[in-house]
Amino acid sequence: MAIAIGDKLPAATFKKFGADGMVDIGSDDLFTGKKVVLFAVPGAFTPTCHEQHLPGFVRHAADLKAKGVDEIVCVAVNDPFVLKAWEEQSGVGDAIKLLSDGNADFTRAVGMDVALTGPFLGTRSKRYAMLVEDGVVKDLMVEDNPGAVSVSGAEELLAKL
Numbered sequence: 001m002a003i004a005i006g007d008k009l010p011a012a013t014f015k016k017f018g019a020d021g022m023v024d025i026g027s028d029d030l031f032t033g034k035k036v037v038l039f040a041v042p043g044a045f046t047p048t049c050h051e052q053h054l055p056g057f058v059r060h061a062a063d064l065k066a067k068g069v070d071e072i073v074c075v076a077v078n079d080p081f082v083l084k085a086w087e088e089q090s091g092v093g094d095a096i097k098l099l100s101d102g103n104a105d106f107t108r109a110v111g112m113d114v115a116l117t118g119p120f121l122g123t124r125s126k127r128y129a130m131l132v133e134d135g136v137v138k139d140l141m142v143e144d145n146p147g148a149v150s151v152s153g154a155e156e157l158l159a160k161l
């Protein structure tokens with residue numbers, strides 16, 4: 001069953017490249033005591049994710065943080081090597097943490113997995129955004145069409161904060 005507003009996020013571990021190589025990032029470190037915007041994309045470098053969804057959050061990262069958001073994280077069912085390349089090519093800097101959920105464990109645990117077999121992407125994440133406070137989902141916007149950004153973009157989130 002998909003996660004809903006009011007639910008606590010499940011414990012999870014993500015991977016990310018840092019200055020010293022690949023590291024594990026646990027959900028406790030990410031969410032405890034913090035206000036976090038988490039958005040998820042079907043894939044690094046796919047057209048909508050690369051040209052619309054991620055750039056919107058890069059553009060509005062400072063605006064979101066000015067509204068009290070401590071951290072912005074992007075989760076994708078891609079391996080950490082691909083996410084490192086995406087981060088470097090997208091000018092993300094320190095504004096957003098791009099986290100690999102390469103085995104889709106978190107994505108399945110929150111019920112957001114989708115079989116994108118048509119375009120040969122395999123199991124990926126639905127496109128969504130959530131506002132998480134101290135590990136609890138306070139707002140959640142899930143796209144019906146994973147190839148479009150209509151409710152899960154940075155501007156939509158900003159308007160709600």
Ligand code: BEZ
Binds near residue numbers: 042116121
């Ligand atoms: C995209 O453009 O982001 C996309 C393409 C195919 C499937 C899902 C998303």
